Amino acid sequence: MTGQLRADAKRNRDQILAAARDLLVNQGVGVPMEEIARHAGVGVGTLYRRFPDRIALLRALSVHTVEHMTDLARTALRTEPDAWTALSRFVRECVALRLGALRSIVDPQLHTALHQSDEVRSARKDLLRIVEQMIDAAQRDGSMRTDVGVVDVAMLVSLHLKRPFDVPGVLAEEMDARLTQLMLDGLRPGCATPLPGKPTSFADVEWHADH
Amino acid sequence: MTGQLRADAKRNRDQILAAARDLLVNQGVGVPMEEIARHAGVGVGTLYRRFPDRIALLRALSVHTVEHMTDLARTALRTEPDAWTALSRFVRECVALRLGALRSIVDPQLHTALHQSDEVRSARKDLLRIVEQMIDAAQRDGSMRTDVGVVDVAMLVSLHLKRPFDVPGVLAEEMDARLTQLMLDGLRPGCATPLPGKPTSFADVEWHADH
């Protein structure tokens, strides 16, 4: 019974998260809670039972997404022949995810609120740690410029969290791919121009971890 | 007399635009109209007299900003010794502008609405035209990879329209500068990896001009 119920509950939770993700990606941060509930096929009441308020929903979404990214990173690292290839693949996959849900990140206040959660911070730490491994390895074998750190890469990826606008005659996916490639090329050693400041590594941020 | 009155009105208009810009940059697209009015030191009524509704305000802001960017581009092209330097400077200046007002662009619906205005489209055309000149020149003298077009550059810049989040121990300005440089390096010929698709030039979009 409890098992049954839990399964139901889990399913509800997932449907809600999926609906929230879709709507946030497509309609912006303003989507009414009621619409999210409707898309998830549940009543508002149920939504609020699972997530006490809007910010809790966004937090859960955030954690969910970051965990997904961590999986992608781990798999890439394990599967690809070398670190740079792994990193490129990871970055491309992140962008392809259309992580619009994190677009909320665009609102400074929301962003702050989001990161006041230990769960979010911890998920993010896991992700940063593994990405840093990729970066380190790539830099060691000379396939990546050495004056950049995890934070630089994270910021670059986060720039892509928004959906690219439609350009007449260019597919959004293609545009995405082009921009991503340009970004990756900029991380290569061949064309490196000196950067202001120093790279920020995982160790430098882990105690605050609210960027 | 009417002139005098107009001066007042003009001043109000400018104050409103300035206030709107600030607040939009710092608080996101959701800022209440009343708060904008308060910051501008006028009543809501005045705000609505100048800009019939929220979208009209955003449009005006958009045009204003784009025109400013066009000035920057023109000046850079005139002042700098070569095209690539001009383009780099222009890109850095755009980013430094913290064009947060255009962050509205992050909401697909808002973006569409924004571009239903001839004034916006035309301002944008002017900007694209001059940026394309810079790009062409830089490509001709071999300082820029030749497989990118205005639209790629415009999209790259637009990625910066949002304020970078605070990373502990790193100044936002520094972070901005680093990311910008990485992006610019990616546009150089030295490290170019083939891009999917073809570059989109001004001529390809000018008839629609709503990207």
Place this chain on the structure above:
Amino acid sequence: MTGQLRADAKRNRDQILAAARDLLVNQGVGVPMEEIARHAGVGVGTLYRRFPDRIALLRALSVHTVEHMTDLARTALRTEPDAWTALSRFVRECVALRLGALRSIVDPQLHTALHQSDEVRSARKDLLRIVEQMIDAAQRDGSMRTDVGVVDVAMLVSLHLKRPFDVPGVLAEEMDARLTQLMLDGLRPGCATPLPGKPTSFADVEWHADH
């Protein structure tokens, strides 16, 4: 359970309609929605949940009222010994209803908006059909002039949709009754003066039905 809930909702809906009717009759079309809500003993939110906007409320009210009139017409036709008596009674009852809610009809734009609803049009058709039956019968047995049609009668009745102003020393009800009688007398054959144009029957309007 759902049934029970619905019962509550139904009651609220009816209270809102009743309150709206009262206030519209007594204070004109301009009554604030909040006041309607307050009089109905519910929050504004509830009002808006039932009726998405002001016009929807007016439409519902309109349908409700027209249906009531249809009932009156049917009953009169069934109960009274002859058609003219039935028609007179129906007209008197309509007037007595103080159909002030329909006073909205006084505003051309509102009127147009009102009739863009199929429900309203269909309710009105039902009413017109039955009234036409009364008229036809009355005309056949010679108790009513034959140069008038439903539309004439409908328009005459609609003239009464506004509350008569207080005349010192005359009760509003009495005034109403006198005017109604004068109108009814004008529909008799005894004093008929030729009318310009031709009578409009139900068949002539039913396809448009938006008068």
Place this chain on the structure above:
Amino acid sequence: MTGQLRADAKRNRDQILAAARDLLVNQGVGVPMEEIARHAGVGVGTLYRRFPDRIALLRALSVHTVEHMTDLARTALRTEPDAWTALSRFVRECVALRLGALRSIVDPQLHTALHQSDEVRSARKDLLRIVEQMIDAAQRDGSMRTDVGVVDVAMLVSLHLKRPFDVPGVLAEEMDARLTQLMLDGLRPGCATPLPGKPTSFADVEWHADH
């Protein structure tokens, strides 16, 4: 100079009244003061200089209209061969005037406010007096039923102050003419049914005169 100015002022005043009348007739009581000013070709300031507030404008309009009706009544009485013909003509002319400006009369509060002006009351008295003369004469020569008084007629006419709704296939003017004729026929002796109450004459209301 003063003469010149006064002429200007007079012209302004008349233009405002005309514009107000048009707009009220066509768009309902809700017309913004600014729109009235625009239609009159003056600024709001000027409008407010002439009429301290909205109600003052409506009052002036009311007086203006009633005086016009009085003129019509007098002329009809002087010109037509007999009293009933004069009365019929007067009634038809009033209806044709489309006295929509007085539609304000539809809002009870407005109506009350309107009649708190001596000027309005006095203009109305003049009108009632002359109409009563017509009625008396018509009743004396047997062309009008004797159980009705000025107030009945006034109320009947006032019912026509609203614009008739468009009925597909029937011209508004024709509809107006038909209804008016039906009303007039009801005032004839031929088909008279006993009325409840007693007729109210001018003398009965003149001391209060705020119906």
Place this chain on the structure above:
DNA sequence: CATGAATGAGGTTTCATTCAT
């Protein structure tokens, strides 16, 4: 004296959240 800019109270509507069923 005319103008139209500015004001702000007040009406309309939306939506996050609570709560009865």
Place this chain on the structure above:
DNA sequence: TATGAATGAAACCTCATTCAT
């Protein structure tokens, strides 16, 4: 426990009126 009805604070916008030019 799921539902969706109810709530009301807060946003948006309008317009009567005042006031500086």
